[in-house]
Amino acid sequence: METGKLDRRLSGVDATMVVISDMIGSGIFFTTGYVALNIPDGEWILIAWLFGGLLALLGAISYAEMAAMLPEAGGEYVYLRKALGPLAGFLSGWASLFIGFSAPIAIGGLGFSTYMEAFLPGFASTKLLEFQGFSLLSGNAIAALVILVLAMIHLAGRSTDKRVQLILTLVKLLAFGGFIVAGFAALKAPAVMAETASVEALTLTGFFAGVVPITFSYSGWNASSYLAGEIKNPGRNLPFSLITGTLIVTFIYFLMNVIYVQTLPIEKLKGLEAVAAEAVKTLWGDAGSQWISGVIAVSILGALFSLLFIGPRVIYAMARHSLLPSIAGRVRREVPAGAIVFLSVIATVLVLSGNLRDLLQFAGFILVLFSFLAVLSVIILRFRFPDLERPYRVWLYPLPPLLFCSFSVYLMYASFVFKPQATLAGLLLVALGIPYYFFKSRREQKGHEA
Numbered sequence: 001m002e003t004g005k006l007d008r009r010l011s012g013v014d015a016t017m018v019v020i021s022d023m024i025g026s027g028i029f030f031t032t033g034y035v036a037l038n039i040p041d042g043e044w045i046l047i048a049w050l051f052g053g054l055l056a057l058l059g060a061i062s063y064a065e066m067a068a069m070l071p072e073a074g075g076e077y078v079y080l081r082k083a084l085g086p087l088a089g090f091l092s093g094w095a096s097l098f099i100g101f102s103a104p105i106a107i108g109g110l111g112f113s114t115y116m117e118a119f120l121p122g123f124a125s126t127k128l129l130e131f132q133g134f135s136l137l138s139g140n141a142i143a144a145l146v147i148l149v150l151a152m153i154h155l156a157g158r159s160t161d162k163r164v165q166l167i168l169t170l171v172k173l174l175a176f177g178g179f180i181v182a183g184f185a186a187l188k189a190p191a192v193m194a195e196t197a198s199v200e201a202l203t204l205t206g207f208f209a210g211v212v213p214i215t216f217s218y219s220g221w222n223a224s225s226y227l228a229g230e231i232k233n234p235g236r237n238l239p240f241s242l243i244t245g246t247l248i249v250t251f252i253y254f255l256m257n258v259i260y261v262q263t264l265p266i267e268k269l270k271g272l273e274a275v276a277a278e279a280v281k282t283l284w285g286d287a288g289s290q291w292i293s294g295v296i297a298v299s300i301l302g303a304l305f306s307l308l309f310i311g312p313r314v315i316y317a318m319a320r321h322s323l324l325p326s327i328a329g330r331v332r333r334e335v336p337a338g339a340i341v342f343l344s345v346i347a348t349v350l351v352l353s354g355n356l357r358d359l360l361q362f363a364g365f366i367l368v369l370f371s372f373l374a375v376l377s378v379i380i381l382r383f384r385f386p387d388l389e390r391p392y393r394v395w396l397y398p399l400p401p402l403l404f405c406s407f408s409v410y411l412m413y414a415s416f417v418f419k420p421q422a423t424l425a426g427l428l429l430v431a432l433g434i435p436y437y438f439f440k441s442r443r444e445q446k447g448h449e450a
Contacts, residue, residue: 012237015224017169019245025303027217033272038210042261052214053250056221058404060246062375064239068392073229074317076374083377094433101311106350108304109143115297151344168302175295183259186283208414221246226310235391312339365415366426372408
């Protein structure tokens with residue numbers, strides 16, 4: 001593999017498509033059921049989704065300043081490293097490696113094979129191998145194969161990856177557009193939202209606890225910042241992609257949830273995982289089940305491709321600072337080939353192990369934590385490096401970063417109150433990165449001294 005830097009080959013549209021595709025995964029199809037457990041009112045559920053979109057937009061506006069100012073591959077790893085020091089940057093990259101990218105890629109691969117089961121019975125449930133209590137199902141094998149195929153497309157380099165990304169995102173947008181138009185046309189009962197539980201049962205902490213799972217569905221609003229080193233005219237195209245992509249997805253999510261709460265009574269929504277499938281069944285009967293399964297499969301495929309697009313950029317940046325094996329920092333055909341292979345291997349191992357849900361239970365708190373620290377870095381960098389050139393400046397500064405950080409603190413508090421064990425487990429995983437960091441740093445220092 002060649003060494004070297006990544007070229008600026010992505011336009012503002014390319015970057016926006018990455019943001020949209022990464023944000024719209026599988027979460028929008030089931031998250032509302034979890035939200036309803038803490039927010040037992042249809043209108044307030046819609047407000048919660050709009051609030052989640054506002055939070056993502058505040059984050060996107062704040063990230064835009066740093067991304068334009070520090071247009072390097074790696075996203076928040078770069079910002080935290082600059083604002084708070086190498087250890088903080090490393091821990092964000094450590095969390096991204098195991099929580100932000102590898103596990104979601106693995107879950108996405110398994111989700112794709114699961115939803116394809118609706119078209120081809122046995123597609124994901126056939127037992128291929130059994131050895132001393134370990135079973136390999138066809139779904140695991142197919143998920144691993146899908147990940148490897150998508151990784152190979154990225155490894156093809158040049159314009160192949162961005163063309164495939166564009167096609168997958170356009171297909172996804174058309175599918176969602178079709179669902180929304182058909183859903184509104186099929187709505188018959190005008191006021192299912194009126195059949196909700198009393199809003200008096202809703203507390204501020206409960207509202208924020210309901211927003212926590214919504215942050216999963218909105219995660220990805222910062223996707224193009226990871227590609228900052230490859231975007232043309234980053235001072236203009238990075239802010240455009242972050243803000244435009246977030247606004248488009250917020251609009252789509254709001255309309256999807258209007259259909260959900262108008263179709264399903266709140267008591268049925270509570271804890272329901274297959275929200276989209278149940279809404280489709282209510283509107284169109286069993287005939288719509290296969291159709292929505294196909295939409296979900298395509299959506300997951302696009303999100304997988306995006307994760308394999310942006311995730312390697314963090315690994316690449318860390319490897320270039322000698323915090324990961326040097327092979328992960330190799331560039332070939334204008335893409336971080338070593339990092340793509342590195343991430344694909346980790347995700348494939350997780351897929352074949354099949355034990356992923358425990359890892360993702362505490363992901364929400366950690367993602368909010370590092371987004372909070374990254375947005376806080378906007379303010380810190382203004383004080384520490386006031387003379388750095390800022391092609392884009394946060395609108396109404398310091399209001400967006402202060403609002404984002406304030407809401408994030410309460411989100412983390414609500415997460416700890418409702419799921420303390422999961423929160424502590426996430427913090428423990430991050431803490432495990434500290435001894436590794438010092439081990440690598442001392443080893444690198446000794447290498448320079450020798």
